[in-house]
Amino acid sequence: MILAYLFLALLLLLALAYALLPFFRQAQPFPESPRPEELRAELGVLKSLAQEAEGEERKRLLAQAVRLERQLAELGENPVPPPRRLSPVTLGAVALSLVALGVGLWAYTVPRLPGETIITSRNEARELGNLQRRAEQSGQAADWLAYADKAYELQDFERAVQGYLKVVELEPRNPRAVRRIGVLLFMSGRPQEGVQALELAVRAEPDVAEGWLFLGNAYFQLGRPAEAIVAWEGYLKAGGEARQQVLNLIQTAKEQQTATSRGRQVYLAHCAACHGAQAQGGTGPRLQGNPIRKVPEALREIILKGRGQMPAIPLSEADLQALLPYLGGL
Numbered sequence: 001m002i003l004a005y006l007f008l009a010l011l012l013l014l015a016l017a018y019a020l021l022p023f024f025r026q027a028q029p030f031p032e033s034p035r036p037e038e039l040r041a042e043l044g045v046l047k048s049l050a051q052e053a054e055g056e057e058r059k060r061l062l063a064q065a066v067r068l069e070r071q072l073a074e075l076g077e078n079p080v081p082p083p084r085r086l087s088p089v090t091l092g093a094v095a096l097s098l099v100a101l102g103v104g105l106w107a108y109t110v111p112r113l114p115g116e117t118i119i120t121s122r123n124e125a126r127e128l129g130n131l132q133r134r135a136e137q138s139g140q141a142a143d144w145l146a147y148a149d150k151a152y153e154l155q156d157f158e159r160a161v162q163g164y165l166k167v168v169e170l171e172p173r174n175p176r177a178v179r180r181i182g183v184l185l186f187m188s189g190r191p192q193e194g195v196q197a198l199e200l201a202v203r204a205e206p207d208v209a210e211g212w213l214f215l216g217n218a219y220f221q222l223g224r225p226a227e228a229i230v231a232w233e234g235y236l237k238a239g240g241e242a243r244q245q246v247l248n249l250i251q252t253a254k255e256q257q258t259a260t261s262r263g264r265q266v267y268l269a270h271c272a273a274c275h276g277a278q279a280q281g282g283t284g285p286r287l288q289g290n291p292i293r294k295v296p297e298a299l300r301e302i303i304l305k306g307r308g309q310m311p312a313i314p315l316s317e318a319d320l321q322a323l324l325p326y327l328g329g330l
């Protein structure tokens with residue numbers, strides 16, 4: 001239905017473009033040919049001049065008059081087409097199509113929800129509105145949950161958050177709402193807070209795969225691969241559907257984990273004595289959160305050549321390769 005409508009709208013637009021095209025056409029590259037009246041006036045002047053002139057001058061003027069006469073004759077055969085004007089019929093058609101287009105756009109695009117596309121049917125928006133009204137009237141957690149779930153399904157995450165927060169207000173331990181809040185926190189770039197909600201959620205409902213998946217994602221984003229692996233294994237145990245993807249994620253986390261742990265070993269062996277086991281600082285300055293740790297070339301220079309009170313530390317290339325990313329993650 002919507003496709004058919006879009007097609008129709010396209011046709012109307014094309015018709016409109018066709019009707020209006022002459023008005024937007026560029027000016028002719030050549031000057032317009034002279035009008036017959038002008039030619040005739042010029043001819044009259046020429047003739048009277050020729051009558052008064054003598055000899056060569058008279059011949060020249062007459063020759064010019066003949067040329068003009070010829071030009072006039074040609075014009076008589078192919079008159080210059082009058083400029084195109086819009087007929088009332090075309091105007092009517094254009095106006096009608098504009099009205100149809102406007103009505104159609106209004107019908108299919110208003111009201112729009114955030115994230116809603118023209119394809120999303122208005123029925124869904126209406127359904128969501130009804131659910132919201134019902135929840136507001138009853139004030140029941142179950143009704144707010146239905147509303148929030150619908151918004152989540154429609155990817156209207158702003159409304160979904162509002163709905164789930166209402167549920168938690170009424171039922172602070174509602175596992176579904178807590179879980180979804182965790183998911184939404186993670187998706188909005190707040191993995192730290194997401195982890196807190198998701199940890200609660202998987203404890204309450206260990207057999208729901210979604211909670212484990214996002215808990216793993218959040219841990220991983222926080223640079224905690226070991227915990228991410230445990231959470232993702234929880235997802236597989238709960239029968240999550242995206243098996244292969246999650247197996248790949250676990251693989252990636254394992255690789256990162258070995259790299260990280262190797263980097264940590266090098267750190268503990270060569271740096272911790274002065275900079276502290278947690279890089280919190282000691283004899284040497286604090287490295288945790290120190291902007292310098294994100295500049296591998298500077299680190300390499302300081303480590304291999306030493307600086308001030310810090311002696312040069314001759315590490316192998318392999319040890320450096322493990323250490324630098326570890327420092328970067330501190």
Ligand code: HEC
Pocket residue numbers: 267270271272273274275283284285287290292293299302303307308309310311313327
């Ligand atoms: C013997 C103690 C000691 C050891 C071992 C040591 N450092 Fe240092 N480190 C220092 C001291 C002291 C400074 C401050 C140097 C200065 O600026 O005078 C320093 C400075 C640094 C700085 C510069 C910090 C800044 O903010 O400018 C980095 C980076 C650094 N160390 C990394 C390392 C790494 C990596 C290792 C291990 C491979 C390591 N250090 C081992 C004592 C040590």
